[in-house]
Amino acid sequence: xxxxLAFICFFIFYAGVGxxxxxFDRLALxxxxxxxxxNKFGCNVSEKLIKDMADAMVSNGMRDAGYQxxxxxxxxxxxxxxxxxxVPDPQRFPTGMKVLADYIHSKGLKFGIYSCAGSxxxxxxxxxxxxxxxxxxxxxxxxxxxxxxxxxxEEGQNAKAAYKTMSDALKATGRSIVFSICxxxxxxxxxxxxxxxxxxxxxxxxxxGFDMSVNWGGLGVLQILDKQVGLEQYAGxxxxxxxxxxxVGNGGQTNTEYKSHxxxxxxxxxxLMAGNDLNNMxxxxxxxxxxxxxxxxxxxxxxxxxxxxxTMGNIEVWVKALNDGDAAFCFLNRGNQTEDxxxxxxxxxxxxxxxxxxxFKLSKNIYQVKDLWNHKVIGTTSDNLKIRxxxxxxxxxxxxxxxxx
Numbered sequence: 579x580x581x582x583l584a585f586i587c588f589f590i591f592y593a594g595v596g597x598x599x600x601x602f603d604r605l606a607l608x609x610x611x612x613x614x615x616x617n618k619f620g621c622n623v624s625e626k627l628i629k630d631m632a633d634a635m636v637s638n639g640m641r642d643a644g645y646q647x648x649x650x651x652x653x654x655x656x657x658x659x660x661x662x663x664x665v666p667d668p669q670r671f672p673t674g675m676k677v678l679a680d681y682i683h684s685k686g687l688k689f690g691i692y693s694c695a696g697s698x699x700x701x702x703x704x705x706x707x708x709x710x711x712x713x714x715x716x717x718x719x720x721x722x723x724x725x726x727x728x729x730x731x732e733e734g735q736n737a738k739a740a741y742k743t744m745s746d747a748l749k750a751t752g753r754s755i756v757f758s759i760c761x762x763x764x765x766x767x768x769x770x771x772x773x774x775x776x777x778x779x780x781x782x783x784x785x786x787g788f789d790m791s792v793n794w795g796g797l798g799v800l801q802i803l804d805k806q807v808g809l810e811q812y813a814g815x816x817x818x819x820x821x822x823x824x825x826v827g828n829g830g831q832t833n834t835e836y837k838s839h840x841x842x843x844x845x846x847x848x849x850l851m852a853g854n855d856l857n858n859m860x861x862x863x864x865x866x867x868x869x870x871x872x873x874x875x876x877x878x879x880x881x882x883x884x885x886x887x888x889t890m891g892n893i894e895v896w897v898k899a900l901n902d903g904d905a906a907f908c909f910l911n912r913g914n915q916t917e918d919x920x921x922x923x924x925x926x927x928x929x930x931x932x933x934x935x936x937x938f939k940l941s942k943n944i945y946q947v948k949d950l951w952n953h954k955v956i957g958t959t960s961d962n963l964k965i966r967x968x969x970x971x972x973x974x975x976x977x978x979x980x981x982x983x
Contacts, residue, residue, distance in 0.1 A: 601754050606776035607815040608877045609849045610724070610756055612647025612690065613640075614823050617786070617853025621653035621701055624670040625678055632682050634856035641686060643868040644877060645852065647724045647756075648682050649690030652701045664693075664704060664713055679721035690724030691717060695740040695761070696731030705731060706744065714747035714755075722755055727775075729761035737765035738774070745774045758820065758849075763805075768812035768819060777818040777849050781805050784822035786830030788839065788970055789912070799825075799839045800912060806846055806883075813847055813883035820849050827854035827863035837951065838910065838972045840866050844876035845884035845896050845908045845974075871950040872974060875906045884908070888926070892917055893967065895926075905945075905977045911967040919967055923959035945977035 613631055615623050632648050635641050654675075656667040666675055679689040693713060694705040706713045706727075717725060727744055729737070741759050748755045759767050759778035767778035783796045790798035797805075802821045813819045824843065826836045843850060852867055859867075875898060884898030884906065892913030898906040911917045923945075945959040951974060957963065959977065967973055 602749055603816060605754055605816060606756050606818065608879065608881065609818050609847055610647060610758075610777065611645045611850040611873075611877075612649055612688070612724070613645065613852045613856060614649040614651055614690070614726070615853075616651035617784075617823055617825055618828055618855050623650055623653055625673060628678060629681055631856050632685050632687055635687060636685050638856060638859070638864055639868050640852070640856065643870055644873055645687075645850070647688045647690045647851070649692070649724055649726060649851065651692045651726065652694075652699050652728070653703060654691070655693075655699070655703045658704050658709070662709060662712055664706075664709070664716055675720040675722075683721060688723035689721055690726065690756075691720075691722050692726045692728065693744075694728040694730055695735065695737075695744065696729065696733060698731040700728055700730035707733070707735070707740075710744045710747040711750065714744065714751050717748075717755065718751035718753040722753075724756040724758065726758040726760055729764070732761075737761050737767070738770045741767070741771070742774050760820075768809055772812075772817040776816055777820040779820045779822060780809060781821060784825055786825040786828045788831050788835040799831075799835070799842065803842055803846075807886050810883040810885045813881070815879075815881040818847060818849060819883060821846060823849075823851040823853040824867075825853060826866055827852075827859045832970070833862045833866075834968060835970045836863070837866055838970055840869075841872060841908055841951075841972045841974050842896070842910065844872050845898050845906060847876060847878075847881065847883040847898070850876055869951070871948075871953065871976070875900070875950070875974070875976070890919075890921075893919060895921075900976070903943075903979055906950075907975050907977065909963075909965075909967060909973040909975075911969060911971055914969050916969060917967050919963060919965050919973070921963040923961075923963065943979040946980045948976045948978065950974045950976055 628650055635645055654666055655664050657665050659665055682689045696705045697707045698705045745757055748757055757775035759771050759775040762782050763780040771778040781797055781802050785792055785796035787798040789800045791801055806821055809819045826840050878900045880901045882899045884896050887895045887897040892911055894910045896908040909919055946955055947957045949956045965973055
């Protein structure tokens with residue numbers, strides 16, 4: 579009888595693991611969309627702030643546009659108790675994380691949290707090293723839906739092994755928790771991250787500048803964009819390259835540059851994690867963040883990352899294959915002067931977009947060309963695309979086959 583009972587328990591356990599494994603594989607089939615506290619607020623996080631951001635995400639239309647996650651970054655945790663449990667800062671989070679998670683869930687949103695693979699977080703709070711399974715159980719009990727896992731104070735660990743340990747811990751909870759690998763691309767996580775997490779950072783932190791490099795810890799939008807070239811082969815449903823969170827609305831770039839920043843991230847099939855003050859943003863920022871036609875490029879279910887198709891002087895052409903044979907073309911003016919674009923669709927080939935850029939086939943279709951920022955059809959591929967592009971601006975069009983030659 580005991581042997582039979584043991585066998586039944588063994589079967590139930592592994593059946594459960596198998597069922598959850600299917601659930602894990604079904605997470606983040608399109609790039610995650612949400613908000614993270616770090617870019618705007620840094621360590622100045624609190625229960626009130628997080629509730630305010632959740633309320634704003636509902637009232638400003640972001641939830642309806644597809645944003646789901648409200649993620650608290652570093653500095654929510656203050657210590658471990660005598661049993662080793664992670665303790666939120668009682669001054670900043672007086673009612674605790676479970677109550678906060680319940681509030682966020684009541685808004686039709688999902689709750690995310692932050693930790694680190696090292697002994698300490700980047701802001702010297704308790705990390706998860708040695709406590710991975712204990713922390714994962716705590717997160718699941720609180721109702722966490724998303725974990726961003728950093729790489730400070732890693733103390734010589736093997737990155738793949740460290741992230742797999744926390745991945746295993748999250749899976750063991752039985753709760754569907756999206757796992758964001760944040761080790762800055764140092765150990766090429768695109769080569770090993772699939773099956774461990776749903777997204778992985780590809781570069782150092784973003785900074786709120788369009789074309790800039792800093793000596794430590796950050797890159798501008800164009801510098802990050804350049805580092806995505808060649809990584810498209812590693813992205814797909816449930817496993818995404820992450821060029822870092824959005825800076826849209828934080829004040830360091832022009833509205834034109836923010837529009838381009840957002841567009842390029844959508845072309846990259848990047849996670850769209852807003853990083854601004856949702857409760858105090860301009861109409862122009864809201865319009866950028868909630869443009870459903872542009873978001874649809876990012877969220878396309880085919881799940882292909884866009885790639886750099888060609889360079890025409892200061893203009894780069896990025897292409898993203900979409901479901902149903904559609905395609906997005908993004909024309910980026912990297913220069914400091916307005917450029918006149920005259921793009922000959924016939925010369926450069928109109929392609930049937932299927933699996934990847936190497937599998938594209940020349941198509942005889944004529945495509946309708948729709949400008950997704952001005953929300954209007956501007957022609958077909960029978961004629962050249964002629965348009966002026968301001969410095970650091972983009973033209974984003976969606977191609978839809980309308981008839982055969």
